[in-house]
Amino acid sequence: MINLKKNERIDYMYSDHLKIIQDKTSFSFSLDTLLLASMAKNSIKDNFKVADLCAGNCAATIYMAYFNRAKYDAIEIQEDIVSQAERSVTLNQMENRIKVYSENVKDATTFLRKDYYDVIVVNPPYFKVVKDHKINPDAKKAIARHELLINLEEIINVSSMLLKMKGKMFMVHRPERLNEIAYYCLKHDLSIKLIQPYVSHRGENSNLIIIEAVKHTGSDGLVLKDPIEVHNQSGDYQPVIQRIIHESDTEKRSRADRKEYYFYVLLCSDGSFYGGFTDNLKKRLQTHNDGKGAKYTKARRPVKMIYHEKFADKKLALKREYWFKHHSRQWKEAFLKEHRVDF
Template sequence: MANLKDDERLDFLLAENLRIIQSPSVFAFSLDAVLLARFVYVPIQKGNLIDLCSGNGVIPLFLSTRTKGQITGVEIQERLYDMAIRSIEYNGLQDRLHMIHGDIKEMPKQLGYGKFDVVTCNPPYFLTSSKDEVNPNEHLAIARHEILCTLEDAIKASSQLVKQGGKVAFVHRPGRLLDIITLMRQYRLEPKRIQFVYPKKGKEANTLLVEAIKDGSPDLKISPPLFVYDEDDQYTPEIRAILYGE
């Protein structure tokens, strides 16, 4: 039995045959997290992986089905960290998945520099220019806006945590592409693979996936585009395969 609190619910991660604790008022993962967990290269047999800005632990849970390595999640909000811990316990993954309640900016000092083979991050997307633009729900505001963590904070921490030759993968908005590439190169992360995700054909891309290598040589590949919905507003076969394993 899951130990649920308040308005929490136990949802299926269908393709992975796992369950996750979510809350409509605190946090529920989006497609972006699923796409990042599928996009990033991971060593299958072993390795040391870390996910920054983990929320309720969705990316560590997804990654657990793709690698037998050790996975650490970092989340600054205690309520979300608590949800992640309970989800990991519910799925019996405590031997491989570990959560840290803390600030990603402190993780290199706390965990050590160059310790990880892979770093993933689904950071807050939106710059915080005025109080009026921020979600009044504190949990959602922190998850979505650069209040406690900026894009530069996330990229700098990722670079410090990853081994030389290790991989760092982010999901973000296409409008920040130049910021991401500029900051990655500033912190010795060379972008190697980019994929744009589109709501449907004929629409502008609304999601960006990027993978970089620490001190890698310049050679950027653009993956084929990914479309979420077809002309009938149903999930495309590619998205159905990611979500449901079909």
């Protein structure tokens, strides 16, 4: 059970598959976060290393991780938002694939590996801090929206240093800063290869862009995509946006037909824990108690199943099992207590 702090609530993404903790009085993720994550996920393979800079409460990271088995590092400077991110990661059973850092992105190369990441995702502060410019009095919102703690060039420079050769950076931003983005990308060995604009309604100027830039490659070959219209005349989201926000009926039917897999934890007769994987909890427990489940449990019968998690993907369940087994007894106890397991 995850504890919520004052003014916090649990919201949902991608229909009801993903949970995210947010402060209802402060800054929450918005559509630009999901647009960025949806575009980036199409370039992420299962064996990739991904970093999410200016990650907020990890909405983009969690969304991307739902569609693959990649490993993610997320950086956010505001401690209370980091807490929301970490608890959201736990809510979605992704602790073994997502690590959250409470740091300034400009210092990322001091704790993350250079030339290591396949994909960098960035949702940076959009606005410069200029004389007489009104800044939100809410410190959390001001830091998220304005370049108070990091600026555009610093973000692009760090992204380039973290990316491996031919790695990709995806950034969401305002069209009015495209000149700067292009200049700093070229300055720091990144070439913009694709620009995807978004418009609220057809015929209006673009109010949002997502750029895809590649490290250490030629600067030619940029593709400027047709703007995607976000709203219809009634103000509802267009189907292309709905597919990002909600699972389609086709996907629902496909998911319903898929087999389910489980990571589980047994309490053995000697008080030790055993982590395993199965597609049938009842049958697997019986197999263990019959002495045919595993060499470890055979000598420690009877065993009791005290915890399990469900996955739609076999490899994700296996990753979870591997992650659990490679921790200390003290860590396993803390994990189980955090999940309100009485052992």
